[in-house]
Amino acid sequence: MRTVDIPGHVPEVSDKLPTAAVKQAILDAGIEYLVVLPETPYELLLRDLIKTQDIKLVQVARESQGMSICSGLTVGGKRAALLCSFKGLYNSIDSLLGVARRTEASFLILVSEAGVSPDRAKLDPELGRHSAKLLKALDIPFYEVWDGKDLHLVKVAVAETKGNTQPVAVILRW
Amino acid sequence: MSMTRTDCLKVLAKHRTGELVITAWQSSNAWHEISPSKYNCSSVRTMGECATFALGVALARPDQRVVALEGDGALCMNLGSLLTIATAAPPNFYEFIMHNKVYETTGGQSLPNVDHLDFLLVARGVGLTQVHRYSDLATWDRELPNLLREKGPVFTVVDIEPDETHVCGHNFATKVRGKDIFYARQFREALANTPPKGG
16 A cells, blocks of 8 residues: 655544554554555554554455455454444445355454534534444444543454454444 | 356366365356365355455465456446455466356346446456456366466456356255355365465
C-alpha cells in the first residue's frame, strides 16, 4: 500500500482513541495480517502500520473481499484481522455468512463507527446506530471500545477467536 | 473442439500435482467426483468470493500452489477482486474462470452485456500480466502443465458450454451443498498437517 500526502488534508483523528494506542493493541494481539481499506479516522494508523515490519497489510478494493481473504488466511493458519468502516461491515454480510461462517474461520473484525452524539446525529442520523444491532442479529460476538481504556478488548476478542468457528468483532467508536 | 465443464476439469485433474483447489457452486460437484482430495475446498457460498478466499489461502501458504475455480457470473459480481489480486500478486495463485456466458443454476439467463464482455481486457486493465484464454480442449490439455508452472498470479478464462443438467441447481445441491462444513474442516486439517515446503 502506498500513500500520497495531500496538502492541507487534516485527518479526522479521534481524541478518544489515539492512533498509537490502537496500533499497539493490534500488535499486542499478535495479528500477522491486517486486511484494510482506507478509513478516515485511521489514516495515521495505516500510514504508521505501512512502516511496521511486524504486520503485513493486504489492501482490498471492497470490504467483502477482506472478509473472504481473512477467512482464507485463517484457514491457512495465519492470524488475520479486517479493519473496516461500519459501511464496510454492511457490504460484507454475504461474505461473513457465506465464507467466514461456511469455512468456520474465526478472525478479528475491527469496525470503525462513529459514537452516538447529538452533533453527529444531526449530520447523519444513520451514524453510530446499526453495527452493534447488526452483529447481534447475526449472532456474531462483539465488544465495543468507547475510549482508550477499552482497547484491551482487542486482545480479549482475538483470544476468543481461538477455538471459535466464526469471527469476533470489536467496534471502535470514534 | 469445444469443452464441457467436465472435459475441462478432467484435464485439470490429469495435470494436478498437489495443488490446493478452491471451488464454488457448479464446479464443486464435478470437481469432487473428478479429483477427490483432502486438498479440495468447496465451502464458499458467496458468489464472487471464491477467488478472494483462495487469495487468503495463497498468502498464508506461499509454499503451495492455490487454484481457484470460479464461474463467470460470480466474477461479474466481484470484478474488483481482480484489482485486489493484482495488488497482492501472490506468485502461487491461479484463477480459472469457467466462462459459459450464463447463470446456469438459475436457468441459463445471460450475463449482463455478455456480447461485449471481455474478462481478459479487464484483467489486463487492472495490472494482471499472466492472462490466458482457452476455448478448445486439445490446446487446454497441451498448455495447462506450462500454465501451472508460470509465476502467478495467473488469470485464465476457459470457454465452456452451458450444461443443462445443472439448471436450477438440483444436481449440485443434493451432492455437495450439505457438506460445506465437512469439506472446510477436512481442508483445514490437511493444510495444518502439511508442513511448509522448504521450512
